[in-house]
Amino acid sequence: xxxxxxxxxxxxxxxxxxxxxxxxxxxxxxxxxxxxxxxxxxxxxxxxxxxxxxxxxxxxxxxxxxxxxxxxxxxxxxxxxxxxxxxxxxxxxxxxxxxxxxxxxxxxxxxxxxxxxxxxx
Numbered sequence: 001x002x003x004x005x006x007x008x009x010x011x012x013x014x015x016x017x018x019x020x021x022x023x024x025x026x027x028x029x030x031x032x033x034x035x036x037x038x039x040x041x042x043x044x045x046x047x048x049x050x051x052x053x054x055x056x057x058x059x060x061x062x063x064x065x066x067x068x069x070x071x072x073x074x075x076x077x078x079x080x081x082x083x084x085x086x087x088x089x090x091x092x093x094x095x096x097x098x099x100x101x102x103x104x105x106x107x108x109x110x111x112x113x114x115x116x117x118x119x120x121x
Contacts, residue, residue: 003050003101003102005049007101008102009045010049010102012031012045013029022042022075022078022079023078026047026067027064027067028044028045028046028047029044030044040080040086040110041106042075042079042107042108043107044072044104044107045102045103048064049102051101052092052101056103072088075107076107076109079110080110081107081110084109085109086109086110087109087113087116088105089105089106090103090104
C-alpha cells in the first residue's frame with residue numbers, strides 16, 4: 001500500500017493542522033493526544049513517510065531509526081514518566097487497530113496501567 005500524504009499526522013508534520021507539541025528534533029515530532037487515555041498520553045511520529053513499523057523497518061535509514069527510538073526515550077523523560085514507568089503502544093494494520101496510516105507510538109503513563117491485554121477465557 002502506498003503512503004497517504006493526506007493522513008492527519010502528515011498534515012500535522014507539514015504544519016497544516018496545529019498540535020500541542022511536546023518534543024521535536026530532526027527525526028520525530030511528539031504531541032499530546034487529543035483524546036488522552038492516561039494522565040500522560042503523547043504520540044511520537046517519525047518525520048519520514050512511513051505507514052507502519054514494517055515500512056519503517058524496511059526503508060528507514062539507520063539515522064532515522066536511531067533518531068526515532070531516541071526521541072521516544074527523550075519524550076518519556078521530558079514528560080516525567082521515565083522513573084515510575086510507562087507503556088509504549090504501536091498499532092499496525094486492521095487487526096492491530098491502527099487508526100492513522102502513519103507510524104506512531106503512544107507513550108502512556110502517569111498512573112498505573114492494567115494488564116497488557118484482556119485475557120481470553
